[in-house]
Amino acid sequence: MTSKKGPRVQDELSRVVNALPGLVWSALPDGSIDFLNQRWCEFTGLGVGEASGTRWQSAIHPEDLPHLLDRWRSIVVSGAPGEVEARLRRFDGEYRWFLSRADPLRDESGAIVKWYGTNTDIDDRKRAEQELRRSEARKTAILDSALDCIVTIDHEGRITEFNPAAERTFGHRRDAVLGRHLADVIIPPSLRDMHRLGFARYLATGEARVLGRRLEMTAVRANGNEFPVELTISRIPIDGPPSFTGYLRDITERKQADEELRRSEAFLAEGQRLNLTGSFLWRPDTDEIVFSEQLYRIHEFQRGAPVTLELIAARIHPEDLALLSEKIAQARAATSGELNYEVRLRMSDGSVKYLRTIAHIARDRDGRQEIIGAVQDVTERRHAEETLNKLRSELAHMARVTSLGALTASIAHEVNQPLSGIVTNASTCLRMLSADPPNVAGAIETARRTIRDGNRASDVIARLRALFSKKEAATGPVDLNEATQEVIALSLSDLQRNRVVLRSELAADLPPVTGDRVQLQQVILNLLRNASDAMSGIEDRPRQLVVRTEQEEDGSVRLTVQDAGIGIDPQHLERVFDPFYTSKSSGMGMGLSVSRSIIENHHGRLWVAPNDGPGTAVSFSIPCAPEAATAGRPTPLQTSAPTDTQNEMRNP
Amino acid sequence: MKNNRSLVSVVDDDESIRESLPDLLREFGFAAQAFASAEEFLASDFVNQTRCLVLDVAMPGMTGPDLQRELTLRRQEIPIVFITAQRDETVRPRVIQAGAIDCLAKPFSDTALLAALNTALRVN
Numbered sequence: 001m002t003s004k005k006g007p008r009v010q011d012e013l014s015r016v017v018n019a020l021p022g023l024v025w026s027a028l029p030d031g032s033i034d035f036l037n038q039r040w041c042e043f044t045g046l047g048v049g050e051a052s053g054t055r056w057q058s059a060i061h062p063e064d065l066p067h068l069l070d071r072w073r074s075i076v077v078s079g080a081p082g083e084v085e086a087r088l089r090r091f092d093g094e095y096r097w098f099l100s101r102a103d104p105l106r107d108e109s110g111a112i113v114k115w116y117g118t119n120t121d122i123d124d125r126k127r128a129e130q131e132l133r134r135s136e137a138r139k140t141a142i143l144d145s146a147l148d149c150i151v152t153i154d155h156e157g158r159i160t161e162f163n164p165a166a167e168r169t170f171g172h173r174r175d176a177v178l179g180r181h182l183a184d185v186i187i188p189p190s191l192r193d194m195h196r197l198g199f200a201r202y203l204a205t206g207e208a209r210v211l212g213r214r215l216e217m218t219a220v221r222a223n224g225n226e227f228p229v230e231l232t233i234s235r236i237p238i239d240g241p242p243s244f245t246g247y248l249r250d251i252t253e254r255k256q257a258d259e260e261l262r263r264s265e266a267f268l269a270e271g272q273r274l275n276l277t278g279s280f281l282w283r284p285d286t287d288e289i290v291f292s293e294q295l296y297r298i299h300e301f302q303r304g305a306p307v308t309l310e311l312i313a314a315r316i317h318p319e320d321l322a323l324l325s326e327k328i329a330q331a332r333a334a335t336s337g338e339l340n341y342e343v344r345l346r347m348s349d350g351s352v353k354y355l356r357t358i359a360h361i362a363r364d365r366d367g368r369q370e371i372i373g374a375v376q377d378v379t380e381r382r383h384a385e386e387t388l389n390k391l392r393s394e395l396a397h398m399a400r401v402t403s404l405g406a407l408t409a410s411i412a413h414e415v416n417q418p419l420s421g422i423v424t425n426a427s428t429c430l431r432m433l434s435a436d437p438p439n440v441a442g443a444i445e446t447a448r449r450t451i452r453d454g455n456r457a458s459d460v461i462a463r464l465r466a467l468f469s470k471k472e473a474a475t476g477p478v479d480l481n482e483a484t485q486e487v488i489a490l491s492l493s494d495l496q497r498n499r500v501v502l503r504s505e506l507a508a509d510l511p512p513v514t515g516d517r518v519q520l521q522q523v524i525l526n527l528l529r530n531a532s533d534a535m536s537g538i539e540d541r542p543r544q545l546v547v548r549t550e551q552e553e554d555g556s557v558r559l560t561v562q563d564a565g566i567g568i569d570p571q572h573l574e575r576v577f578d579p580f581y582t583s584k585s586s587g588m589g590m591g592l593s594v595s596r597s598i599i600e601n602h603h604g605r606l607w608v609a610p611n612d613g614p615g616t617a618v619s620f621s622i623p624c625a626p627e628a629a630t631a632g633r634p635t636p637l638q639t640s641a642p643t644d645t646q647n648e649m650r651n652p
Numbered sequence: 653m654k655n656n657r658s659l660v661s662v663v664d665d666d667e668s669i670r671e672s673l674p675d676l677l678r679e680f681g682f683a684a685q686a687f688a689s690a691e692e693f694l695a696s697d698f699v700n701q702t703r704c705l706v707l708d709v710a711m712p713g714m715t716g717p718d719l720q721r722e723l724t725l726r727r728q729e730i731p732i733v734f735i736t737a738q739r740d741e742t743v744r745p746r747v748i749q750a751g752a753i754d755c756l757a758k759p760f761s762d763t764a765l766l767a768a769l770n771t772a773l774r775v776n
Contacts, residue, residue, distance in 0.1 A: 416737035417737050417758065420668070421668030424669070424759070427761070430678070643700065
């Protein structure tokens with residue numbers, strides 16, 4: 001169709017072309033646009049005048065324009081029909097993809113007289129393609145970077161995807177496994193049949209035993225090595241025959257770590273079992289308590305039963321409940337430090353276990369207080385110690401009796417010699433006087449000798465006393481608190497064995513007293529022993545022992561040992577200082593009278609007073625002024641027969 | 653007394669015994685000599701004349717039982733009355749076993765001593 005056909009035909013054609021719903025255009029053989037239909041102009045919002053020539057290019061997306069022009073030029077040069085895709089701007093500014101197709105119109109000689117073109121809107125298809133590409137790219141990125149092996153299979157079990165992690169893990173190249181049966185590639189020969197059966201069952205019945213669950217199975221590498229994997233399989237949610245994605249993870253290392261952990265736990269449990277030591281964790285804020293297996297065994301608790309403080313308390317020996325409560329309170333109040341104590345358990349068969357606990361008070365990462373400790377069953381050790389202690393005290397008693405026997409023999413020998421002389425002289429004297437005639441001169445001589453021997457006996461006694469007081473008192477300043485603490489340290493295991501709860505209330509800034517440190521410590525030791533002994537039969541209340549030091553108004557220092565024991569019958573209060581008075585079935589009963597002698601040699605006083613409640617308090621006070629102690633050195637101890645003053649009570 | 657002038661020798665390291673005992677022995681009617689040690693007695697001229705020995709058990713140097721053994725070895729069979737200030741229960745049976753008349757604990761009564769001496773002299 002050329003302009004030669006006349007304007008009427010041209011107009012007719014233009015009307016037809018303009019009425020077409022598509023975008024239509026024409027160009028001269030050189031490629032310049034000479035016509036754009038009405039729909040083109042409506043779409044782009046450009047008038048025919050604004051678009052003809054090369055001005056239509058303003059409606060093309062700048063990014064697409066160079067390619068479009070290139071392509072258009074080569075179509076024009078080639079003279080063959082051609083297509084190009086480009087975005088065209090709509091009147092509202094939005095670009096849409098179009099496929100432009102150009103066809104040449106030739107005259108009889110074959111020369112191109114015109115190009116006719118159509119633009120087809122392909123935007124929806126284009127977007128879908130882009131979306132698909134993006135999604136493909138995302139998928140590839142995910143598959144490539146995933147640490148887990150990702151394998152997809154189709155409904156026949158053939159591999160359709162095999163990501164790089166799978167390549168690394170299994171040692172197969174993706175290209176080599178695509179299209180092969182999954183079972184043949186990653187499942188050990190021995191398990192392949194099972195896998196096939198399961199897969200066939202699923203396809204036949206839709207019964208999925210494995211979908212969406214975490215599984216562990218054995219897989220095989222290209223080199224034939226088998227290894228444990230963790231696996232989840234999901235069905236890909238698309239229409240058509242089912243296909244599946246499997247996520248696999250090599251868990252060889254985790255398995256090894258699990259095994260290591262299990263083994264080290266087994267070692268620990270065995271170690272705990274062997275040395276009878278259990279361990280625990282206690283969080284005071286929630287009272288959550290975790291026991292080790294061995295600790296369950298020691299307590300004879302049902303394994304795995306929840307452990308509570310109440311459950312533990314029910315096992316503790318009633319006499320040790322106070323101690324345990326004290327330790328629990330101490331632990332709750334502390335933010336750090338150590339606990340170290342011993343309690344007994346009373347088992348259901350009535351037997352008793354001794355448990356030594358050492359615990360560490362600390363805070364966990366969240367700042368919560370936690371107490372971690374070890375508990376050792378020291379029952380056998382305690383029994384051995386008890387036997388040893390019994391032997392030791394028997395030995396001590398024997399030594400005491402033996403030395404007392406030797407002392408008695410020595411005293412007897414020394415005294416019997418002059419006594420013998422006295423008796424013999426007196427006998428002779430009587431015989432001389434009763435003779436006829438009486439031998440008065442001889443009688444006088446023997447009487448004189450009798451007197452002399454009497455004096456000699458008295459000298460012997462004096463010499464003995466001097467002998468036994470040969471140890472010169474070592475007098476010096478004594479810190480009574482320090483001396484007391486030393487004695488407490490020495491007595492602690494004794495006290496704990498007797499289940500005595502000791503509280504010391506030692507006054508700060510106590511002035512030193514002057515005296516013999518060792519003698520004073522003997523007194524304190526004696527008072528502690530007496531107090532402990534006095535409570536040995538007490539079962540219905542804590543065996544509370546208080547040691548207190550304080551400064552008195554007159555400048556002396558007072559020490560008091562207070563027990564919660566059986567107390568002293570008021571009728572016997574004045575007799576407790578009698579050297580041979582004792583309320584105990586064992587022991588010499590010498591303690592208090594000796595203690596009192598020592599204190600009096602320090603110019604002090606020692607007295608006994610009943611408590612308001614149960615028990616007794618024994619106190620002594622010693623002047624701390626230096627002139628009081630230097631006025632007279634402590635004199636030798638008076639261990640001989642008591643005098644009247646020693647029986648006198650000196651209550652304050 | 654029949655046993656007039658029989659010599660009783662006293663061996664004791666304790667001076668009050670050596671002073672008092674000879675006087676009592678003389679009151680009993682014996683002759684008496686006192687020695688401060690076993691060695692002194694053995695060295696004296698009175699061993700052969702002694703009819704009875706009053707002998708202390710514990711003495712420095714030669715003890716009473718030592719002297720008893722020595723006299724047995726010398727075949728000097730003098731009856732011995734031991735005296736002792738010790739309360740050692742094992743001494744008495746040992747010396748009696750070895751031939752002593754008695755073993756008196758100091759202080760002893762005059763009658764106990766006289767009874768022992770009479771027994772000793774009867775044996776003699």
